[in-house]
Amino acid sequence: AGTKDTEASGAINRFRDRVHTGTGMLARLNVFSATTPDAALQLDDLERFEKVLKTMRKLDDESRGKAIRRRIWCRPSEDDDFDNFGEYQVQMSTSANSASPKQTMRQWQLDFEEWFVVENFNRSFQRRISRSVAGMIILTVVEASIVLIGFRGSNGADGGDDDYPRLDTGKIMPFVIMRVLAVIPCFAWYRMHVVNAAWLDNHPRLAYRALLATSLFLATLLYLSTHTLPNDDGPGTHTAHRNFPVPNFTPVSFVQLCAGVVFILVAFSNPIFFVHSLIFVVAALVLVLVPWDKVFNDGCEEAAVPLQKMVFVLAVALHSYGAWVMEKSERRQFRSQRAMEVSQSRMSSILNTLMPPLVVEELRRNPPTAALPSHRYHRATIAQADLVGFTALCSGLQPSEVVTLISDIFGLFDDLTDLYDVYKIETVGDAYIAGQAETPLTRRNSPLSVALLALDMIKEVKAWSRDHDEVVNCRVGIHTGECVGGIVGSNMQRYHLFGTMMYQVEILESTAPPGEVQASEAFRDAIEAELEDRRARHHEDGVRLEPRHLEPLSTSKGESHSCSEVGGPTYLIKGDST
Secondary structure (H helix, E strand, O other): OHHHHHHHHHHHHHHHHHHHHOOOHHHHHHHHHHHOOOHHHHOOOHHHHHHHHHHHHHHHHHOHHHHHHHHHOOOOOOOOOHHHHHHHHHHHHHHOOOOOHHHHHHHHHHHHHHHHHHHHHOOOHHHHHHHHHHHHHHHHHHHHHHHHHHOHHHHOOOOOOOOOOOOOHHHHHHHHHHHHHHHHHHHHHHHHHHHOHHHHHHOHHHHHHHHHHHHHHHHHHHHHHHHHOOOOOOOOOOOOOOOOOOOOOOHHHHHHHHHHHHHHHHHOOOOOOHHHHHHHHHHHHHHHHOOHHHHHOOOOOOOOOHHHHHHHHHHHHHHHHHHHHHHHHHHHHHHHHHHHHHHHHHHHHHHHHHOOHHHHHHHHHOOOOOOOOEEEEEEEEEEEEEEEOHHHHHOOOOHHHHHHHHHHHHHHHHHHHHHHOOEEEEEEOOEEEEEEOOOOOOOOOOHHHHHHHHHHHHHHHHHHHHHHOOOOEEEEEEEEEEEEEEEEOOOOOEEEEEOHHHHHHHHHHHOOOOOOEEEOHHHHHHHHHHHHHHHHOOOOOOEEEEEEOOOOEEOOOOOEEOHHHHOOOEEEEEEOOO
């Protein structure tokens, strides 16, 4: 039996490894486990186990076509790259537990688009604009030089041979004007980024769409500008220029070849999504299909040859494919980054619940070989709260109901500790311990904050008891004194406080009247010093202390303690409203 269990266990582990590496099969394993939670335990022979594996493979094959289509369009799915996407689902579930898978994927897509724009689009924006303008100016100069070289016979350089076409300088002006107009939006965007960089950072998606429309307009304008150049010396003819160095090419046809370079330079100068890059592919097809030379030059023949047009469209399509490859890479990077952020957030959250945040920072700064830190606090103020009537209430409840009850009440206490910037030290049964001290326990040390926390604990428990029609109350003990804090444990480490003070706080709590906050004389001295300073600054006190003339102090279990055990007489803390 032991050998069989070992074989089954090994088979289960191998199966999970194989499922984990398969596309989408991990998701189906989770679904299968959810519908039959004891399935893994029921697989007591390997043949049945292999049958389940074959069924899972069949399900995976049926959805492979859908997964491929999603990959083509760079869209996430529950089946596509589930390991990384699952991390994002975990992160989304913490903020929206009711989010459906489709809503999660939609939010994933929106977050990725914003991240893509911020990380790749807004960065180096000025440099890309400057590079695009410089490229347009250089290519414009090159194109103008080519045209002048091809038409140099018009200036009589070769004796004014009539076999060479002559250039009408007036016809080149539309070309120059359109190129100048193309530069103006670039300078406008450059100026906007210098003056309103904050607005662009706060509205990345809007800025991306606006610049995408600008790029499409400029790319089309620059391409059409080359078709305004005169192709020959009359309609209906196509003269090969003997002075032009490239055989069977006119100067304008060569310039229009350069126009494709200008189009691609402007269209893909900024990172864009694959779907949006298809807009430029469609624009390139429209530009090569329309006879623009006839439109701008009164019926002149096309200067560009079919092969030239095909090369232009193919080049744009290849750049669109490059945008697809880049987007796939960026999506993987986004998944990895988000998975890392989720892991770091979980680790930070766990560490912050196990020890004070400043102690966590100290641990991160220290080398790995350094000893675990410990600290001595000279003026720590600790409050311990206990639920009165909790034991009697829990006697008639199921374990899950007890956990829910204590979670609700302690959740209210957690909110109060965040409100008053008090560190939650630990919980022991139905006792809740929190306090402030010098750094690194807390960033601020205010006995008044701890007193207000204790008073609000009483109020919250009374309100909860009234809302749930239960008989539960709360009592709190507060003490100020010296203690030692340090990290305890090697594997499961926690930050604990030690010293006589912790015992005294427990006595103050256990002997406090239900619904009251009992404090020591040391706390009274500490809070009066703080209140005196607040009065000097014309601030309201917020609390008042009433002496409790009781000796000895008795607990609800009948135990007696003298006031000397807590350093002197005790006091009941009252709010201004009570």
